[in-house]
Amino acid sequence: MLTWMQHHKKYLVVTIWVSTIAFVGAGFLGWGAYDFNLNRSSSVATVGNEKIGFSEFDTRYRQIVSYYNQISNGALTPENAEQLGIKNIALSSLVEDKLLLNFAKDLGIGVNENEILQKLANTREFQDPTGDFNKTIYYELLNANNLTPKDYETQLANEVITDKLNQIFNIPSKDEELKMLASSYFMQDALSIAKIDYDKKNIKI
Numbered sequence: 001m002l003t004w005m006q007h008h009k010k011y012l013v014v015t016i017w018v019s020t021i022a023f024v025g026a027g028f029l030g031w032g033a034y035d036f037n038l039n040r041s042s043s044v045a046t047v048g049n050e051k052i053g054f055s056e057f058d059t060r061y062r063q064i065v066s067y068y069n070q071i072s073n074g075a076l077t078p079e080n081a082e083q084l085g086i087k088n089i090a091l092s093s094l095v096e097d098k099l100l101l102n103f104a105k106d107l108g109i110g111v112n113e114n115e116i117l118q119k120l121a122n123t124r125e126f127q128d129p130t131g132d133f134n135k136t137i138y139y140e141l142l143n144a145n146n147l148t149p150k151d152y153e154t155q156l157a158n159e160v161i162t163d164k165l166n167q168i169f170n171i172p173s174k175d176e177e178l179k180m181l182a183s184s185y186f187m188q189d190a191l192s193i194a195k196i197d198y199d200k201k202n203i204k205i
Contacts, residue, residue, distance in 0.1 A: 045091065047098035049105075052091070055151045061090040062145070101158055104165040111160040119156055 043051040064086050069076040120126060121133040125141060128134040142152055 045095065045098075047095055048102040050098040050101050052094045052098060053151065055147055056155055057090060057094060059145070059147070059155065060094055061086065064090050064093075097158070097162055100162045100165055104161045107165070109161055109164050111157045111164075115160050116153055116156055119160060120153075 043053050044057045045052040065076065065081060068081070068084065068086065072080075120138070123133075126133055126138045128137065139149070142149060
């Protein structure tokens with residue numbers, strides 16, 4: 001992989017328009033509204049041949065905030081999110097994904113429609129009480145999250161491609177990466193205390 005990176009330095013040149021993001025909070029947690037300035041650019045960043053769209057960035061941000069909120073027992077606040085730099089974490093993780101996606105496509109790794117349909121069918125959030133994929137639930141959830149089926153299924157296709165690459169090179173999964181990020185923030189110093197019994201008569205000075 002390092003050899004590939006050396007020969008494809010263009011993929012390491014990332015153009016980021018962070019200034020185009022007017023971020024106020026996270027509406028889905030009740031923190032108020034947020035707005036992406038879509039008039040200035042159609043994407044947050046470009047990595048090689050791949051763009052990071054606003055909906056993709058929004059989805060990743062939501063995933064990370066949800067994870068941190070879960071492991072902190074709902075104690076995550078807007079101030080904490082800002083201190084953690086979750087916006088930067090989301091962007092950095094997407095940049096890594098796009099680097100891998102460029103690499104995977106250069107290797108000829110692709111995805112077909114059946115693989116996307118299978119991933120959709122296996123997504124628990126889109127299933128009815130009997131465990132079957134429900135198109136109505138699917139569209140309603142996408143609409144609630146300001147996602148179009150095209151955008152979501154494109155993200156899904158990219159995930160399938162990078163998953164294949166991850167399996168080939170044994171790259172840590174997103175869940176493992178999130179756990180490492182979380183542990184680095186919530187980790188506390190551990191103090192080990194042991195009781196030592198000694199006899200003063202045996203101490204030599």
